[in-house]
Amino acid sequence: MMYGYFRANRHHQRVVFDVFYRNNPSGNGYVVAAGLEQVVWYLHHLSFGEEELTYLRGLGLFSEEFLDMLRDFRFSGDVYAVPEGTIVFPNEPLVRVEGPICEVQLLESAMLAFINHQSLIATKAQRIVDAAATAPGKVGPVIEMGLRRAQNIDASVFGARAAFIGGCQGTSNVQAGQCFDIPVMGTMGHSWIQSFPSELDAFRAYADTFPDATVLLIDTYDVLKSGIQNAITVAKEMEAQGRKLLGVRIDSGDLAYLSKHVRRVLDDAGLTYVGIVASSDLDEWTIRDLIIQGAAITSWGVGTKLITSYDTPALGGVYKLVAQERDGQMTPSIKVSENANKVTNPGKKKVLRFTVNGHASADLIALDHETFDISKPLELFDPVHTYKRKVIRNYEVEELLVPVYLEGKLVYELPNLKDIRRHVESGLALFSKEILRPIQPHIYHVDLSKALWELKQRLLHEWRPDEA
């Protein structure tokens, strides 16, 4: 397509594209936006080296003039985006890119892969962390442990990052720990236990190696007959040296039954401080039910189901042309579809979040140039069932899209991961529990401004297939 625009001598034509998605994953009511840092990294490094140019030349499709243009390629446009960790909803622009069509088109696939992937995993992690938070009393932390089941290495490393944004407190992925300063946590595998003459020897060697972070895997042979007994022996030996066993881990069997028994045996031995880590194909639903059944689990190691977002392994973010320069004028563009749900919102837009007394009341997708007088009541209406209206008063308004690149220059300071996590938490605090429910949530209002709605109707009705 870049080559086509180049050949048609249209590559300098300015356009606006939106990234948005249509359906929340996993039956959730929202998405935790993530992946922007990777988009920035990509824009920063995006160029064509001689190796790439040689490959493209070899395809026999492109002119030398085009390849010369690629050689000099650098992104010169504007990017607005919601900060990572923002709570977002279907159809809201998460990224808005404006610039020459050739450049803006090129970004599509990689940018979508970054945003789709990291937002998906951050959202899944938030669901799992919320499940762990249903426990009475102290909430057990969730640790991301999915590397070996991730869809290759990027998925594991950026997935661990996204999982931290979604509230996980650590990862077993050391590369992610190094890249993003995420706390790394881990225990032994079963092979560690097997490789020693006895379980007790294996436990002692581990306690000796990591005296301040000893978590013993107690299910290699038999949790109750062997594992917990040996763990208690080691815990007592550690006490004699003035140290404390951090925890035991159960990775198979019935986690509710075993954790309760293990808790009792530990408590009877005076080891009330020893934690119980559970892992084994956990997801938000299993964690919920284990808690309901009184499982005595103090932290959760979650692998496959988190790192792949197993029940919904893709977020369907798309990248759509919404405006283009025509006769020197930025003109809204619409994509019509048989499926009404797939008709795009035309024009260069912004997203506003209205809050009343610290509670999110509705989001509004509006045209970029629109202004709202917050001293006056505002009437919002449902963009499909327009008879559904509501008036808000005394509201505050936040604009979700912030400038990231202006004329090819990075103007945004990338926040650190802990700040991104805090942004998720303060964002979630605006919404009612009903909207945050993990299944069949109350649907949050995302309306169109009157001006945008009218523009959309006009473009829809102006368009005639026989004239296309």
Next chain:
Amino acid sequence: MMYGYFRANRHHQRVVFDVFYRNNPSGNGYVVAAGLEQVVWYLHHLSFGEEELTYLRGLGLFSEEFLDMLRDFRFSGDVYAVPEGTIVFPNEPLVRVEGPICEVQLLESAMLAFINHQSLIATKAQRIVDAAATAPGKVGPVIEMGLRRAQNIDASVFGARAAFIGGCQGTSNVQAGQCFDIPVMGTMGHSWIQSFPSELDAFRAYADTFPDATVLLIDTYDVLKSGIQNAITVAKEMEAQGRKLLGVRIDSGDLAYLSKHVRRVLDDAGLTYVGIVASSDLDEWTIRDLIIQGAAITSWGVGTKLITSYDTPALGGVYKLVAQERDGQMTPSIKVSENANKVTNPGKKKVLRFTVNGHASADLIALDHETFDISKPLELFDPVHTYKRKVIRNYEVEELLVPVYLEGKLVYELPNLKDIRRHVESGLALFSKEILRPIQPHIYHVDLSKALWELKQRLLHEWRPDEA
């Protein structure tokens, strides 16, 4: 764990680990093994640079002696593996690694991520390609188009590679095309059409840009009222210049209904040679049903459902200790579990495939030192229901695991991707259609040799939890 072995002064102890999986994905009857080239790439590059060492030092967990050992790290062991594209079954070792425990342990996570991911996608691709092959007459090629929905970039690039192994004929992923010499294929997106004053202008510009590979996307406005009419106009203009329109693409609406109509309209215009490409959330089941309903589709663009293996987004490959040196002797090791299905097969093993008259009869997991006299009948028995026995005669036998690394040296010539694909095809040809059925397949026999079975029973019964 490496550090633990180092501190226990056991890091030179030799061990054997197996990679295997327990359950086929997507209800399939087998897996197409893939990912070995990436394992080789990893072993070749695996080392610790100063940046990594600084990070690890900063964790405050490791001694300087250990970090010095990492600085000098290189893999010195043996790797045996099934070649990429081999048809494999649950519990069969796909990779067998032997070497010092410290080295062998380190490989676990990355190696599993490579093998699990690429085998998963190759298998899913094979299912989809098989579905396309149910069409009467000429089989429509399948093109991988999932980049924007992949779980980040590695997943897209190595996923495109795995999809080619699974029988896809091309990819829309240009980076994968460059890295692995996969044919790149693509069409315009909707934004191309939108960005021109009319659909016809857009089609003409594209035909002008790619005269030998013009595929026109005809569903931006209305397939029947607009898209196909404009495509015919352009096809006629191309004919007048002595060129041929390659195809039209439909990306929404009912693909059976639309493709049949479009076929009729094209044929009525004398354009019987123009192909019809379909895309839009396709998977093996939708393709099957579209074919059953007589859809006139000549090639299939498959995205999300393929690149994520949507219905089963992880293959559960594991890495288990099966033998270790004790008193200078390589000794089999077993991992016991409450779940009988999770008890490992102990010992250093090989996998044999027995064929009779070009038909696969059974696979046998045997101890590495075992030999079989192929001039004599061989009795095989089910490792769980041991009364189920079968005798094979006049068989040929193939050993599936081949040497890849010996004493840290690569001894295997990596085949090119087309040869890997041919290996899949010749491998599949050994199996009956019942075993290859996409749902509820006939279960292929994977038995244990008598010696392995007896070893396993002995180790299971010798083991006592109270002695562990």
